[in-house]
Amino acid sequence: MKLVNTSVKRPIGVIMVVLAIIALGVVSLRNLAVDLFPEIDLPVAVVATSYQDAAPEDVENLISRPIESSVSSVEGIDTVQSQSQSGSSMVMMMFQNGTDLDQALLDVREQVDQVKGMLPDQAGDPNILRFSPEAMPVVYLGLTGGDTAELTEIANEQIVPYFERQAGVASVSVEGGLEREIQVELDEARMSQYGITSQSVMQAISDSNNSSSVGTVEQGNQDLQLRVTGEFESINDIEETRIQTEAGDVIQVSDVATVNDDFKDRSSDTLVDGEPAIVLSVMKQTDANTVEVASNIESSMEDLKGDLPEGANLKTVIDTSDFIEMSIDSVINNILIGGAIAFLILLLFLKSFRATIVIGLSIPIALISTFTLMYFTGQTLNVLTLGGLALGIGMMVDSSIIILENIYSYKRRGYNLFDSATKGASELAPAVIASTTTTLVVFLPIIFVEGLSADLFAPLALAVSFSLIASLVVAITLVPMLSSKLLSKAMEDKGRRYWFDRFLDWLRELYSGGLSRVLKFRKTTVLVVILAIAGSLALIPRMGAEFMPSSDQGQAQITVETAPGSSLAYTQTISDQVNEVLSQYDDVIETSYVTVGATGFESGNQASYTIQMTPVAEREQTTTQIVQNLDDELQHIAGAEIVASAMDGGMQMGDPITIQLNGQEHEVLSDLSEEVLQEINQVDGVFNASSAASEGIPQMTITVDDAVARSYGLTSDQVSSQIRMKFSGQVVTQYREDGQEMDVTLVYPQEERNTINDLQDMSIQSPSGAKVPLDELVELEQEQGPESLLRENQQPQMNITSDVVDRDLGSVVSDVESALDNIHFPEGYSYSIGGQAADMEEAFAELAIALVFSIFLVYAVMAIQFENLLQPFIIMFALPTTVIGVIGGLWITGLSLSIPAFIGVIMLAGIVVNNSIVLVDYINILRRRGTDRIESIIEAGKSRLRPILMTTLTTILAMVPLGLGIGEGAELQQPLAVTIIFGLTVSSFFTLLFVPVIYLMFDNMTTKFRRKKKEA
Incomplete structure (x- = not known):
């Protein structure tokens, strides 16, 4: 090749x-930005x-219903869900993959x-x-x-x-503070x-608190704006x-009310x-780096x-960058260890x-070139991209090994x-x-995969591809050039590693004998392989x-959750008991914070x-075991x-199992959910199963008697307003x-709006000024109301969620579905499995x-390389093994099949054929020289055994740190590494024996066929 000659001539x-x-x-x-995971773009x-x-x-x-109805017509909508609870509504829209979310948000806003x-x-x-x-x-x-009011002001x-x-901070929100309010407390008697x-x-x-513009007047050459303050x-x-x-x-407001500068309840x-x-809570800007923002906050705290x-003390409760830094350090260590192992294997050979x-x-x-390509393609340094480099650390030398081995074969034959x-x-x-191309092309279809798996592993595929491309260029340019200048006396004497050469010679003869036998007993060999695959x-x-494998983020x-309607004080007494239990775990808990009462969408x-918790290395139990x-x-x-659960690696992928019940009536769904809970709680592996249905919140239903209200000149709206x-x-x-x-709020004294008697004794003022007892106008009825109401695609829904422990997700879901088949669902009611199981x-x-x-x-690339359709087919027989x-x-290893493991299988499709390509290619070279077919x-097997062992061992052993x-954060790459390690080990063995038989x-x-055709 011209590129090889040019590189050797122009060092x-x-x-x-x-x-x-x-x-x-x-x-x-x-x-390069540093983060835990690649940016995930969810169309939500x-x-x-x-x-x-x-x-x-x-x-x-x-x-909720009006908003649901309005947004359902937006183009690209896949699912519309709503959650309605006391005082708030949340409507969530999930769009189809590929939807332009910026345009969709404009449509939603309209x-x-x-x-x-x-x-x-x-x-x-x-x-x-x-x-x-x-x-x-x-x-x-x-x-x-300090005092809460004082701390709120400081914050x-x-x-x-x-x-x-x-730098990098988008916003800072305050939780637990007091909100100032001007309260105008009315005196009903006055x-x-x-x-x-x-x-x-x-x-x-x-009317007394407003400013407005009322026009303009002329003054000389100017117009004066008139503003009333x-x-x-x-x-x-x-x-x-x-x-x-x-x-x-x-009269004045002070004659009928007391004005207090106070705080909201x-x-x-x-x-x-x-x-x-x-x-x-510190939020970062969209394009900001998590580690850098956390570092800026830490240094700002000191100032x-x-x-x-x-007496006031400001301290870090949770810093998400700690886990990111530890995970990145862990992957870098694995890269260094893998590189060292690969170097030692090369030195041994x-x-x-x-x-x-x-x-x-x-x-x-190859690594440095990869960083350059990652920067210009907008990638980040995260556990997946660095994990991809750690996985490819052994493959980076494969091309160079093959090239160098062939250079030495010419050197031993007497060439300069x-x-x-x-x-x-x-x-x-x-x-x-x-x-190398066969390894690269396996990543092309991942580009067309949608959803979370694509967001996570497309960057990994790019990182591996960049490193392999760089290593290929090095193999066909730098390695020949350096070989021509530095290796004049290399490997000419046996040296102190003579024992390893003798071992290789023994292994080569052993392999030669084994290969001769399997070539003789071809049908038996094929049968053994088929039985091994079937087993x-x-x-x-x-x-x-x-x-996805869960990461122990600590x-x-x-x-x-106390009984519906429980007071804040009662919930605090339960919280105090939880604190006592947590105090027994001071050796593994670094910090904790608790919010008691209603915040956002919590009741x-x-x-x-x-x-x-403390880092994994400082405790004997995993987070799941402690939980x-x-x-x-x-x-x-x-x-x-009370429910305790481990938080998973910062990815927030939702509950492992979500059973979605759909139907026409919330009440029926609530009853069904209780039946479903009883069934799935008997399934082994289901942990902390819970339903969105609850006992209900105690509420007082006030029904206005319209006829009586009208007789006093009142409407239902006027009664409810008062x-x-x-x-x-x-x-x-x-x-x-x-x-x-701050708000100026009209309120009645606390002691006049506390009890049910205050409601019953209340009077409603009619337009004529008469006071009408409330009990004459309304009917009071105490009942249980729902805590929250869910809907999906404008139909009532009830969700049952569950964690999974001590079993894999797939097996538990299978048993849950079997349990649900035993439940009779009324007509018009159904269930579906969501959560991580559906994903x-x-x-x-x-x-x-x-x-x-x-x-x-992979087959297409080999067909182009060999200009033959049959030989690539022969090489592909390494894949089933x-x-x-x-x-x-x-x-x-006790690992489950997961998305990382599946990605490993896809990578294997491109890796395992490499040894077969080199082997079959050399067989063809020898046959073109006139050598007998069997010979x-x-x-070729004996000659290629050494480079095949070198490439396989460097690839496999360099992945061992990740495989352990x-x-x-290593849990995410472990299934991928284990898949490649075991898959490549077994396939390499069969490549050396089974592929020659198929050939x-x-x-x-x-x-x-040719003989018959010639005779015909």
């Missing part, structure tokens, strides 16, 4: 190009709307704007959000050591603005005395607001390590601590430090160094290019399946713990349902002070198609 030019690539690679590496959008103090049924009917006017006046404006797994806090900080005025100025209503007070305050400048202004009574008198408490605290008041250096240079140059380098490299360059396939029922979550009767022990102890706490005013208060206007804006099924189907296309592409290694390897097969799964059998059939 200085090659060296300068290599140095330029190294310099560019170092610069690229410094600028959310419409969130508040509806203060509304029951779930009202939220569903008045908010549709929501059309129905916004139909929503209740008390409903907040719908917020349209783009959901992203990366939209999670990078760092959680705890501010403790909002001092800490949040400072952090939001740091209001009756002056003959005014709450509506009069509300109107007076609202009337905003409150102090609390006294609110107290002195004038109200006109029906009698014509003028708290619906939750936040504690860090058992101490009341303010928790700050802030000196400015905090005495080559007996020459110079020769080992020549080939070993392929690794660092220049001719040995050019002829040896040129002769096998086409075979090396073909073998391995019989292990499939014993081999489990899962979506984070756990505990959810405490007021819940407490949610987030726990950060199981915790869960057992927490079940002894009476008065609440009840809402009495028990929930009403935001009247906004008060601004020092740049802050796994979808991903496996797509990857199976990718595997088929990969095999076809990988089944023995893959299934046997996963079964021996050519045996001689040692270190943080001879097909050659005999071809000879017979």
Whole structure:
């Protein structure tokens, strides 16, 4: 090849190009972003709307349903789900893969704007959000050591603005703080005395606090803007607001109400390590680097601590970058160990430090070149891309080994160094290019795979492909050049490694004898291989399946749910008991924080713990084992349902099993869910199964008697409005002070709106001013209401979720489906399996198609290389034998078939044929020289045994560190490494024995066919 000759003739030019690539690679590496996983683009959008103090049924009917109906017509929508609960609605839209989400969000916004006017006046404006797994806090900080009000002011005025100025920080949210509010507390007796209503007070305050432009006037050559200012400048202004009574008198707000500068009622408490605290959640910008943002926050904390008041303490509760850094360090260590192992294997075979250096240079140059290509293609350094490099570390030297071996074969035949380098490299360059191309083309179908598997493993495929391309270029340029200059005396003497040469000679003769026997007993050999494949396939029922291996990130979550309607104080007493249990695990728990009460979409009767454990190396048990022990102890706490679960590796892939019940009525679905729970709780491996149905929240249904109300001149809306005013208060206007804006809220005294008696004794004021007892206008009935209502594609839904322990996901799902078949579902009601189980099924189907296309592409590349359709078919017989290694390897190591393992199978399709290509190609070379057919097969086997052993051992042993799964985050690459290690080991053995047999059998059939054709 011209490229080989040019590189040997122009060594200085090659060296300068290599140095330029190294310099560019170092610069690229410094600028590559570091993260835990590649960016995952989920086509999901959310419409969130508040509806203060509304029951779930009202939220569903008045908010969720109109929004569902409006967005369902947006192009590209796949599924619309809604969750309605007291005070809030969330509508989630899942789009089809490939949908332009930016355009889809614009369409969603237009549709929501059309129905916004139909929503209740008390409903907040719908917020349209783009959901992203990366939209999670990078760092959680705890501010403790002071009065909550003081800490809230410090957080909002001092800490949040400072952090939001740091590079890469998008926003900082405060949890557990107090929200300032101006409360106008009405005195009902005085209001009756002056003959005014709450509506009069509300109107007076609202009218007195506004500014507006009223026009322009001319003054000389200028137009003056006329603006009337009337905003409150102090609390006294609110107290002195004038109200006109029906009698014509003028009074002030202070005559009928007390104005207090206070805080809104708290619906939750936040504690860090058992101490009341303010928790700050730091969100990063979309394109920011997690590790860099966390580092900026850490350094900023040191600057802030000196400015905090005495006693206040700011500390890190959870830092997600810690696990990222440990995972990256773990993968880098595996790369270094794998590289060292590959170097030692080369040194063992080559007996020459110079020769080992020549080939070993392929690794660092390929790695550095890969970093350059990753930077210009927008990839990040994460556990998957680095894992791909760790997996390919042994394959990077394969091409160089084959080239160098052939150069030495020419050298031993008496050629000079220049001719040995050019002829040896040129002769096998086409075979090396073909073998590398077969490895590369298996990744092409992954580009067309959709969903999470594509988002995660396309970067891995690119990383491996870049490294192999770089190593191929090194093999056909740098290796021949260095061989012609440095290896004049290499491997000419036996040296101190003579024992290994003797071992190789013995192994070569043993292989030669074995090959002669299998060529003689060809049918027996084929039968043994078929039986071995069939035996391995019989292990499939014993081999489990899962979506993704779980990573031990050291984070756990505990959810405490007391009886529906429980007070915050009662939930706190249960939380205190949980804290006592957690105190027994101080040796493995670094930090924990808990939110008790209602936050976001959590109910007021819940407490949610987030726990950060010590690193894996510092504890004897895994997070899952600790969580199981915790869960057992927490079940002894009476008065609440408590669930402990491990958080999985930061990917947030949802519950392992989600059973979705669909039908027409929420009540029927609730009953069905209880029956389903009873059935699946008997399945081995189901852990912490729970249903979205609950006992229900106690609620008082108020039914207005329209006829009676009309007789007093009242409407149903006026009655409900006065009840809402009495028990929930009403935001009247906004008060601004020092740049802050706070609500001015009309409320009644706390002691007048606490009990059921306060409701029953309430009076409604009619338009005529008469007071009508509430019990004359309404009928009160206490009942149980739902905690939340779910819908999917505008149909009621109920979800049952479950974790999986001590068994694989595939087996548990199979048993769950069998249990569900025993349940009689009414007509119109059905179930479907969702969660990770559904994602796994979808991903496996797509990857199976990718595997088929990969095999076809491998065959096509070899057909082009050999310009023959039969010989590539012969080489492909190495593929079925990988089944023995893959299934046997996963079964021996106790791993389940997962997406990483499936990716390993696809990679094997391109790797296992490489040895066969080199072997068959050399057989053809010998036959073209006139050597006998059988002799050519045996001689090619003996000659290629050494390079095949070298390439196989470097590839396999370099993956052993990953295959052992040692270190943080290694669980994700372990199935992939195990699949390749065992699959390549077994297939290499069969390549050396089975492929020659198939070659001879097909050659005999071809000879017979040609003879018959000639005779005809």
